[in-house]
Amino acid sequence: MIAFSTNWIAGRERNGVALVQKILELGFDTIELGHGLNVSQLHGIREFHAQGKFKVLSVHNFCPMPVEVLTDNPDCYEFTSYRPADRERAVRLTRQTLATANEFGARFVVLHLGRITPLSGMTDSLLSTLREKGVASREYARQKLEVVRKREKTARVYLDRVTALLEPLVEEASKLGITLGVENRSDFEAIPTERELLALLQRFNTPHLRYWHDFGHAQMRESLGLLDHAQWLSEIAPYAVGAHLQDAAWPDKDHLIPFHGEIPFDRLVPLLPSSLPYVLELSSKSKPADIIAAAERWKTQFHTPS
Numbered sequence: 001m002i003a004f005s006t007n008w009i010a011g012r013e014r015n016g017v018a019l020v021q022k023i024l025e026l027g028f029d030t031i032e033l034g035h036g037l038n039v040s041q042l043h044g045i046r047e048f049h050a051q052g053k054f055k056v057l058s059v060h061n062f063c064p065m066p067v068e069v070l071t072d073n074p075d076c077y078e079f080t081s082y083r084p085a086d087r088e089r090a091v092r093l094t095r096q097t098l099a100t101a102n103e104f105g106a107r108f109v110v111l112h113l114g115r116i117t118p119l120s121g122m123t124d125s126l127l128s129t130l131r132e133k134g135v136a137s138r139e140y141a142r143q144k145l146e147v148v149r150k151r152e153k154t155a156r157v158y159l160d161r162v163t164a165l166l167e168p169l170v171e172e173a174s175k176l177g178i179t180l181g182v183e184n185r186s187d188f189e190a191i192p193t194e195r196e197l198l199a200l201l202q203r204f205n206t207p208h209l210r211y212w213h214d215f216g217h218a219q220m221r222e223s224l225g226l227l228d229h230a231q232w233l234s235e236i237a238p239y240a241v242g243a244h245l246q247d248a249a250w251p252d253k254d255h256l257i258p259f260h261g262e263i264p265f266d267r268l269v270p271l272l273p274s275s276l277p278y279v280l281e282l283s284s285k286s287k288p289a290d291i292i293a294a295a296e297r298w299k300t301q302f303h304t305p306s
Helices: 016-024 037-049 084-104 120-135 137-176 196-205 215-223 229-238 265-271 286-302
Strands: 002-005 032-033 054-059 109-111 179-183 209-214 242-243 248-249 253-256 278-280
Touching: 002 054, 002 286, 016 037, 032 084, 037 084, 054 084, 084 109, 109 209, 109 242, 120 137, 120 242, 137 179, 137 209, 179 196, 179 242, 196 209, 196 229, 196 286, 209 215, 209 229, 215 229, 215 242, 215 248, 229 242, 229 265, 253 286, 265 286, 278 286
Parallel strands: 002 032, 002 278, 032 054, 054 109, 109 179, 179 209, 209 242, 242 278
Antiparallel strands: 248 253
16 A cells, blocks of 8 residues: 655645645545644544545654644654653643544554654764765764764663653553554664664564654665664564655655655565555655656556555
8 A cells, every 4th residue: 555644745735625635636545644734734634534535544643733833843742851741741742643543543653752862963963974984984983883882871761761651652552453653763863773673662562562664764874874774674574564655865865756766665675564554755845747657656566556
């Protein structure tokens, strides 16, 4: 299945009905309710959904956006925050997203779990050195090693915060028959890393907490020399329940239309379960004709039904 994220147009089309109509015109009948939707847009989508003209596969936390947040920012409240009030707000908003998913009959809620705030800017610094010196340079290797060491010393308290907050949310998702999908992130300061994520999924050991793959994010980490994209998919595939489909270009340009970047989909897609649903999550600059052409090529190449 290929679905389509509302993120493509949510920033340009304020009317929820018109927003979904533009996606349907591309040939999609299943969508992801993205993190950029406000209460007003969601109200229009709700009324349109009642007509039975489209389905909702997944909902990206937080949906709708918090009323106090004026621009799209899925990381406005983080499970890892040192402020208890912010962590509590993140949990309340996630429960609201679960309610949204339940209302629309969505199977998945996609989560960001937060970051190690004191290390903010770490990835930007790596990218700066990468562009200047190259991934194989001694300067970059030394900096990357120092970054890894620093993160290893700091991560435990943030992982513990995430684990504690996930426990009631996983229980609630289980009661609703919804799966929480933890999305991989591009920034190295994000929680969790791949190793941490595997440990987290094994600890919970439930079908209601699984992995949501983002091709663009993984490709950026490969560009940084922090990940082997194919090896990671081989390891995480048993836990994967969905994917954000986008292409990427070296070193950190993502949300490109598939086949417009450098990701070797022909090598990576066979590593994932054949039944995996894909959600196109594209830049607002993506042109309709190019989206339609890429979707058709994808369905032909990978025998993925609409």
